[in-house]
């Protein structure tokens with residue numbers, strides 16, 4: 001809770017171009033939550049450097065991501081949209097929480113295992129303690145809910161464990177956050193390997209739909225999507241490719257799986273793939289147009305970055321002061 005309103009935090013890394021998975025699994029849900037919650041949406045650039053980045057490229061992508069949050073429909077006055085690196089409380093609370101996290105807990109994190117096998121030349125301590133910084137992000141804003149895709153569930157659990165551990169020593173300092181995982185689109189799979197999640201860091205561009213892909217590219221990628229050979233549009237675990245396309249179509253059109261099965265009862269994969277492609281292209285079109293307009297308005301985006309960093313810093317500092325006092329740091333003489 002913050003100022004009597006339920007609070008919400010979420011973030012994305014500027015590690016690549018956002019995919020349809022990021023949109024359907026996270027961003028799309030975010031837009032519906034701004035009335036009910038005090039919302040903080042962060043571009044988590046501190047997290048991004050757990051993998052080596054080109055500095056100019058990171059800065060560019062981070063700004064594009066922040067702009068995309070707005071283009072996707074987040075009102076930057078109602079929602080606090082900002083860069084993690086502009087609010088030093090994230091790193092400061094992260095350090096304190098490191099001292100309340102066990103190595104055994106971190107050893108169990110699947111994202112660490114995945115990322116360290118992908119980046120075996122750079123298994124750094126930041127990659128290992130990533131979930132602690134993520135816990136700090138969430139707890140800094142006394143977040144009640146955290147909307148994420150299902151791959152982040154394990155990180156949410158550790159954030160709750162850390163908060164409960166801290167509270168059990170020092171009293172009720174942190175709100176215990178709940179994950180908010182949308183019903184449709186929580187796990188969009190790769191178009192080339194439907195056993196794997198669609199990911200912005202996938203090397204194969206045909207595996208992902210990027211939010212900035214033009215309609216022809218989108219339709220072509222869906223046409224090439226890996227499916228099976230029985231040519232029936234049926235939602236079943238043994239048909240992961242078709243299941244994924246049905247999930248995407250459902251999230252893009254609002255139709256239920258039963259409605260989709262009925263609609264395509266007498267169609268083949270070709271027609272279905274085309275319909276999925278067209279529905280996705282039409283969902284993305286207005287976001288792309290808005291993104292292009294916003295990107296040209298440097299002064300407007302700068303004003304949002306400045307105002308929201310101040311707002312986020314205000315709330316972050318409030319929690320941080322409380323935590324510093326609890327753990328026994330001396331008060332600053334002002």
Ligand code: ATP
Pocket residue numbers: 011012013015016019021022023024025026147148149150151152185186187188189197198199200201202
């Ligand atoms: P990376 O490839 O760099 O690990 P990513 O594509 O997995 O990135 P993140 O930045 O880790 O994306 O995630 C941003 C948000 O999007 C998170 O809430 C995450 O759960 C959600 N998300 C990511 N991929 C998917 C997906 N395939 N389906 C649904 N949600 C997803």
Ligand code: LTN
Pocket residue numbers: 009010011012013044047133134137138146147148152155
């Ligand atoms: N780990 C998340 C990004 C992230 C996040 C957060 C999400 C960092 N801090 C706090 C929700 C809340 C990811 O990789 N998707």
